[in-house]
Protein backbone atom coordinates (compact mmCIF):
# COMPACT_ATOMS: atom_id res chain seq x y z
CA UNK A 485 0.00 0.00 0.00
CA UNK A 486 1.25 3.49 -0.77
CA UNK A 487 0.16 6.94 0.32
CA UNK A 488 1.83 8.62 -2.62
CA UNK A 489 3.16 7.39 -5.94
CA UNK A 490 4.96 9.37 -8.62
CA UNK A 491 4.79 7.38 -11.83
CA UNK A 492 7.15 8.74 -14.50
CA UNK A 493 6.24 12.31 -13.73
CA UNK A 494 7.55 15.20 -15.82
CA UNK A 495 6.72 18.86 -15.39
CA UNK A 496 7.41 21.45 -18.08
CA UNK A 497 6.49 25.04 -17.21
CA UNK A 498 4.94 27.28 -19.85
CA UNK A 499 8.38 28.94 -20.16
CA UNK A 500 9.49 25.65 -21.73
CA UNK A 501 11.71 24.74 -18.77
CA UNK A 502 11.44 21.09 -17.72
CA UNK A 503 11.60 21.22 -13.90
CA UNK A 504 10.99 17.48 -13.38
CA UNK A 505 11.87 14.65 -15.76
CA UNK A 506 10.46 11.13 -15.48
CA UNK A 507 10.41 11.00 -11.69
CA UNK A 508 9.11 7.80 -10.04
CA UNK A 509 8.94 6.90 -6.35
CA UNK A 510 6.51 5.59 -3.71
CA UNK A 511 5.83 6.71 -0.14
CA UNK A 512 4.49 4.19 2.38
CA UNK A 513 2.02 5.04 5.15
CA UNK A 514 3.88 6.44 8.16
CA UNK A 515 7.14 6.84 6.22
CA UNK A 516 9.35 9.89 6.64
CA UNK A 517 11.60 10.94 3.80
CA UNK A 518 13.53 13.91 2.50
CA UNK A 519 13.92 15.30 -0.98
CA UNK A 520 17.14 17.18 -1.53
CA UNK A 521 19.09 18.76 -4.38
CA UNK A 522 20.64 22.08 -5.37
CA UNK A 523 18.62 25.23 -5.93
CA UNK A 524 16.51 24.73 -9.04
CA UNK A 525 16.68 20.92 -8.86
CA UNK A 526 12.89 20.69 -8.78
CA UNK A 527 12.10 20.15 -5.08
CA UNK A 528 9.39 22.81 -4.80
CA UNK A 529 7.86 21.72 -8.08
CA UNK A 530 7.60 18.15 -6.78
CA UNK A 531 5.77 19.35 -3.65
CA UNK A 532 3.47 21.61 -5.68
CA UNK A 533 2.30 18.62 -7.71
CA UNK A 534 1.27 16.92 -4.45
CA UNK A 535 -0.88 19.76 -3.15
CA UNK A 536 -2.15 20.62 -6.60
CA UNK A 537 -0.60 24.05 -7.01
CA UNK A 538 0.77 22.62 -10.26
CA UNK A 539 -0.14 19.74 -12.57
CA UNK A 540 2.24 17.27 -14.24
CA UNK A 541 2.88 17.55 -17.97
CA UNK A 542 3.35 13.78 -18.29
CA UNK A 543 3.00 10.79 -15.97
CA UNK A 544 0.72 10.38 -12.97
CA UNK A 545 0.72 11.40 -9.31
CA UNK A 546 -1.36 8.96 -7.26
CA UNK A 547 -2.55 9.76 -3.75
CA UNK A 548 -3.76 6.49 -2.24
CA UNK A 549 -5.84 5.11 -5.10
CA UNK A 550 -6.73 8.58 -6.43
CA UNK A 551 -5.10 9.88 -9.61
CA UNK A 552 -4.55 13.57 -8.88
CA UNK A 553 -5.01 14.41 -12.56
CA UNK A 554 -8.69 13.66 -12.06
CA UNK A 555 -9.01 15.85 -8.97
CA UNK A 556 -10.53 19.11 -10.21
CA UNK A 557 -12.81 21.90 -9.04
CA UNK A 558 -14.24 21.52 -5.55
CA UNK A 559 -12.40 18.26 -5.01
CA UNK A 560 -9.10 20.16 -4.89
CA UNK A 561 -10.02 21.67 -1.50
CA UNK A 562 -11.02 18.22 -0.20
CA UNK A 563 -7.71 16.77 -1.38
CA UNK A 564 -5.80 19.56 0.40
CA UNK A 565 -7.38 18.53 3.69
CA UNK A 566 -5.45 15.29 3.40
CA UNK A 567 -2.13 17.02 2.76
CA UNK A 568 -0.69 19.29 5.46
CA UNK A 569 1.73 21.92 4.15
CA UNK A 570 4.52 23.68 6.07
CA UNK A 571 6.14 26.70 4.43
CA UNK A 572 9.60 28.15 4.98
CA UNK A 573 8.09 31.50 6.02
CA UNK A 574 5.32 29.70 7.99
CA UNK A 575 2.65 32.22 6.82
CA UNK A 576 1.07 32.83 10.22
CA UNK A 577 -1.56 35.55 10.75
CA UNK A 578 0.25 38.22 12.78
CA UNK A 579 -2.86 39.55 14.54
CA UNK A 580 -4.21 36.15 15.65
CA UNK A 581 -3.03 34.13 18.64
CA UNK A 582 -1.04 30.93 18.26
CA UNK A 583 -4.16 28.91 19.15
CA UNK A 584 -6.29 30.78 16.58
CA UNK A 585 -3.67 30.26 13.87
CA UNK A 586 -3.51 26.54 14.57
CA UNK A 587 -7.29 26.20 14.78
CA UNK A 588 -8.02 28.09 11.59
CA UNK A 589 -8.05 25.08 9.22
CA UNK A 590 -10.60 23.38 11.50
CA UNK A 591 -12.72 26.56 11.75
CA UNK A 592 -12.82 26.70 7.94
CA UNK A 593 -14.06 23.11 7.91
CA UNK A 594 -16.95 24.06 10.18
CA UNK A 595 -15.89 22.16 13.32
CA UNK A 596 -17.40 23.30 16.63
CA UNK A 597 -15.33 25.72 18.72
CA UNK A 598 -15.17 23.31 21.68
CA UNK A 599 -13.80 20.51 19.48
CA UNK A 600 -11.34 22.89 17.86
CA UNK A 601 -10.03 24.08 21.23
CA UNK A 602 -9.49 20.48 22.35
CA UNK A 603 -7.59 19.50 19.19
CA UNK A 604 -5.54 22.70 19.20
CA UNK A 605 -4.47 22.08 22.80
CA UNK A 606 -3.40 18.52 22.00
CA UNK A 607 -1.43 19.50 18.92
CA UNK A 608 0.30 22.44 20.65
CA UNK A 609 1.42 20.03 23.35
CA UNK A 610 2.90 17.78 20.67
CA UNK A 611 5.05 20.63 19.38
CA UNK A 612 5.89 21.73 22.97
CA UNK A 613 4.05 25.05 22.71
CA UNK A 614 1.19 24.38 25.11
CA UNK A 615 2.26 27.34 27.24
CA UNK A 616 2.25 29.81 24.33
CA UNK A 617 -1.29 29.29 23.05
CA UNK A 618 -2.34 32.89 23.72
CA UNK A 619 0.82 34.57 22.40
CA UNK A 620 0.90 36.40 19.07
CA UNK A 621 3.27 34.95 16.46
CA UNK A 622 5.48 38.06 16.66
CA UNK A 623 6.16 37.30 20.32
CA UNK A 624 7.72 33.92 19.46
CA UNK A 625 11.20 32.98 18.29
CA UNK A 626 11.75 31.85 14.70
CA UNK A 627 11.93 28.20 15.76
CA UNK A 628 8.72 28.50 17.79
CA UNK A 629 6.93 30.17 14.87
CA UNK A 630 7.92 27.26 12.68
CA UNK A 631 6.54 24.84 15.28
CA UNK A 632 3.23 26.73 15.13
CA UNK A 633 3.32 26.27 11.34
CA UNK A 634 3.81 22.53 11.86
CA UNK A 635 0.98 22.39 14.41
CA UNK A 636 -1.37 24.13 11.96
CA UNK A 637 -0.39 21.65 9.23
CA UNK A 638 -1.04 18.55 11.38
CA UNK A 639 -4.14 19.68 13.30
CA UNK A 640 -6.42 18.29 10.58
CA UNK A 641 -4.66 14.91 10.83
CA UNK A 642 -3.51 14.77 7.18
CA UNK A 643 -2.36 11.50 5.64
CA UNK A 644 0.70 13.26 4.30
CA UNK A 645 2.65 16.25 5.57
CA UNK A 646 4.86 18.13 3.10
CA UNK A 647 7.32 20.86 4.03
CA UNK A 648 9.32 23.10 1.70
CA UNK A 649 12.64 24.18 3.25
CA UNK A 650 11.12 24.36 6.74
CA UNK A 651 14.51 25.15 8.29
CA UNK A 652 15.55 27.75 5.72
CA UNK A 653 15.55 30.64 8.20
CA UNK A 654 16.88 28.77 11.25
CA UNK A 655 20.36 28.22 12.67
CA UNK A 656 21.86 24.69 12.55
CA UNK A 657 20.81 23.70 16.09
CA UNK A 658 17.21 24.83 15.62
CA UNK A 659 17.13 23.23 12.16
CA UNK A 660 18.09 19.87 13.66
CA UNK A 661 15.38 20.30 16.33
CA UNK A 662 12.70 21.05 13.76
CA UNK A 663 13.73 18.08 11.60
CA UNK A 664 13.63 15.85 14.70
CA UNK A 665 10.08 17.08 15.31
CA UNK A 666 9.10 16.12 11.75
CA UNK A 667 10.74 12.73 12.28
CA UNK A 668 8.56 12.15 15.36
CA UNK A 669 5.30 12.69 13.47
CA UNK A 670 5.06 9.38 11.58
CA UNK A 671 4.39 7.69 14.93
CA UNK A 672 0.82 8.84 14.39
CA UNK A 673 0.68 7.25 10.93
CA UNK A 674 1.18 10.49 9.00
CA UNK A 675 3.72 10.21 6.18
CA UNK A 676 6.16 13.13 6.03
CA UNK A 677 8.03 14.51 3.01
CA UNK A 678 10.46 17.36 3.68
CA UNK A 679 12.34 19.28 0.96
CA UNK A 680 15.71 20.69 1.99
CA UNK A 681 18.80 21.75 0.05
CA UNK A 682 20.94 20.94 3.11
CA UNK A 683 22.16 17.43 2.31
CA UNK A 684 24.55 17.25 5.29
CA UNK A 685 21.76 18.09 7.76
CA UNK A 686 19.34 15.71 6.05
CA UNK A 687 21.81 12.81 6.08
CA UNK A 688 22.24 13.15 9.83
CA UNK A 689 18.52 12.37 10.27
CA UNK A 690 19.09 8.81 8.99
CA UNK A 691 15.87 8.72 6.98
CA UNK A 692 15.24 7.89 3.34
CA UNK A 693 16.56 10.61 0.99
CA UNK A 694 15.49 11.28 -2.60
CA UNK A 695 18.13 13.25 -4.51
CA UNK A 696 17.07 15.46 -7.42
CA UNK A 697 19.50 16.88 -9.93
CA UNK A 698 18.20 19.13 -12.69
CA UNK A 699 14.75 17.60 -12.41
CA UNK A 700 15.90 13.98 -12.44
CA UNK A 701 15.70 11.61 -9.50
CA UNK A 702 19.34 10.52 -9.35
CA UNK A 703 19.36 8.69 -6.01
CA UNK A 704 16.97 7.12 -3.52
CA UNK A 705 19.05 6.49 -0.40
CA UNK A 706 17.66 4.17 2.29
CA UNK A 707 18.22 4.81 6.01
CA UNK A 708 20.37 1.63 6.09
CA UNK A 709 22.69 3.08 3.43
CA UNK A 710 23.08 6.24 5.53
CA UNK A 711 23.99 4.22 8.61
CA UNK A 712 27.10 2.79 6.91
Ligand SMILES: Nc1ncnc2c1ncn2[C@@H]1O[C@H](COP(=O)(O)OP(=O)(O)OP(=O)(O)O)[C@@H](O)[C@H]1O
Nearest residue numbers: 497499501503522523524525526527528529530681
Ligand atom coordinates in the same frame (compact mmCIF):
# COMPACT_ATOMS: atom_id res chain seq x y z
N1 LIG B 1 6.30 28.90 -12.41
C1 LIG B 1 7.44 28.63 -13.05
N2 LIG B 1 7.61 28.95 -14.35
C2 LIG B 1 8.77 28.66 -14.99
N3 LIG B 1 9.82 28.03 -14.44
C3 LIG B 1 9.72 27.70 -13.14
C4 LIG B 1 8.53 27.97 -12.38
N4 LIG B 1 8.72 27.50 -11.12
C5 LIG B 1 9.96 26.97 -11.10
N5 LIG B 1 10.56 27.09 -12.31
C6 LIG B 1 11.90 26.60 -12.67
O1 LIG B 1 11.94 25.20 -12.49
C7 LIG B 1 13.18 24.79 -11.91
C8 LIG B 1 12.91 24.05 -10.62
O2 LIG B 1 12.39 24.97 -9.66
P1 LIG B 1 12.00 24.54 -8.19
O3 LIG B 1 11.51 25.77 -7.50
O4 LIG B 1 11.13 23.35 -8.25
O5 LIG B 1 13.43 24.11 -7.62
P2 LIG B 1 13.93 23.91 -6.14
O6 LIG B 1 14.77 22.68 -6.15
O7 LIG B 1 12.79 23.97 -5.20
O8 LIG B 1 14.83 25.19 -5.92
P3 LIG B 1 15.01 26.13 -4.64
O9 LIG B 1 15.76 25.30 -3.63
O10 LIG B 1 15.84 27.27 -5.16
O11 LIG B 1 13.64 26.54 -4.20
C9 LIG B 1 14.00 26.06 -11.74
O12 LIG B 1 14.87 26.17 -12.84
C10 LIG B 1 12.97 27.17 -11.74
O13 LIG B 1 13.51 28.36 -12.25
